[in-house]
Amino acid sequence: MVGFMDIVVTGATGQLGRLVIDELLKRASAERIVAVARDPAKTPPLARLGVRVRMADYDRPRTLCDAFSPGDRVLLISSDQAGEVRTTQHAAVIAQARAAGVALLAYTSVLGADTATFEIGRDHRATELLLRDSGLPYVLLRNGWYNENYTGYLAATLTHGRVFASAGPGRVATAACIDYAAAAAEVLTGEGHENRAYELSGDRAWGLAEYAAEVTRQSGRGVGYTSMPEAEFRRFMIEAGVPAEDADALVDADAAIARGELAATTGELRELIGRPTTPISDSIRTALERQAPQFSS
The missing domain is CATH 3.40.50.720 (NAD(P)-binding Rossmann-like Domain)
Structure with missing residues (x-):
């Protein structure tokens, strides 16, 4: 440097x-x-x-x-x-x-x-x-989307026994926050990155039904996935206390996921950090240990 x-x-x-x-x-x-x-x-x-x-x-x-x-x-x-x-x-x-x-x-x-x-x-x-x-x-x-966008709400997911969204069968190639942090540090301390755009995402895309099944497997508690129509999901979030502006943004993002806009697995994040990205299963395990130990199996 x-x-x-x-x-x-x-x-x-x-x-x-x-x-x-x-x-x-x-x-x-x-x-x-x-x-x-x-x-x-x-x-x-x-x-x-x-x-x-x-x-x-x-x-x-x-x-x-x-x-x-x-x-x-x-x-x-x-x-x-x-x-x-x-x-x-x-x-x-x-x-x-x-x-x-x-x-x-x-x-x-x-x-x-x-x-x-x-x-x-x-x-x-x-x-x-x-x-x-x-x-x-x-x-x-x-x-791309963070694993923590989902695991951050794991306690509530387990309480309700459902993952609620409006993304349908859409898939999302998430990575953990630490993966994106490592990429940023690499760019800030390395050479040859000037005037480049890096498309950063996880190594594998997954859907919310798959996420619910993995939560079930690791926690031992039955969790399903409910994909709501956009207007219904927006109303559901607002009734749960989510500000209307945030609810609109989440519904809009779920529509993008349904269209496949956040599913790309480019490999660029893995290349920058020199290791595989953190799978969603690992982040679920961490969240169960740290955020909701009462639910861990």
């Missing part, structure tokens, strides 16, 4: 950001790593690792002025907002990175963003265009 200053990770206190920091510490010294966060209360665990912490907020562009320095390699972890808000936030980060003269800006996009027909994909495509037009050396990390 020569020819650049620091490695800067935005959104460093989130699930992906924290794992990226851990992966970077395997590849670089702590004093070369900068964690950017907006909530000071969440930063002490990072500071204890020896990395430098800087405070900045995507919604307050002035706070970004001291986030980057000439020659830095930066990971822009996408905002959890949607639509124009997300694009505006990302535009502020890109503008400041350009003004600072960073050496590389990597961005966590979504699988197939350039052709995606669902809202999340269109949002990421808007940021990709901004990044390409910025003139900065860039890397597009087009992350």
Whole structure:
């Protein structure tokens, strides 16, 4: 790793950001790593690792002025907002990175963003265009769906004995969050990645009926899969307390899964991290141990 200053990770206190920091510490010294966060209360665990912490907020562009320095390699972890808000936030980060003269800006996009027909994909495509037009050396990390998108709700799934969605028989090539974190760390510390788009996904696609069957096998509790019509699933989520905007995005994403937009198994994630991606069965096992031990067999 020569020819650049620091490695800067935005959104460093989130699930992906924290794992990226851990992966970077395997590849670089702590004093070369900068964690950017907006909530000071969440930063002490990072500071204890020896990395430098800087405070900045995507919604307050002035706070970004001291986030980057000439020659830095930066990971822009996408905002959890949607639509124009997300694009505006990302535009502020890109503008400041350009003004600072960073050496590389990597961005966590979504699988197939350039052709995606669902809202999340269109949002990421808007940021990709901004990044390409910025003139900065860039890397597009087009992350597929995470195993944790499903195993994160495993306790509720076991309580109800059902997986609810509106994806029909659609298949999804997920990988674990740690896999995507390892890929980001590899790009930030390696060479030859400039101006590339990586389509990152798991080694194998699976369907939700298969997921339900694997949960049943590992937990010893009967779990089935119910695919609802989109309007019914949206209503179900809202009645369960999911904000309407989030419910709309989830229904839209399930429709994309039903169309096969998140099923591609490109092998690029496996190649970047130098090992197989984490299968959904492994993540189910981990979730049973950590999140719902009362359900484990």
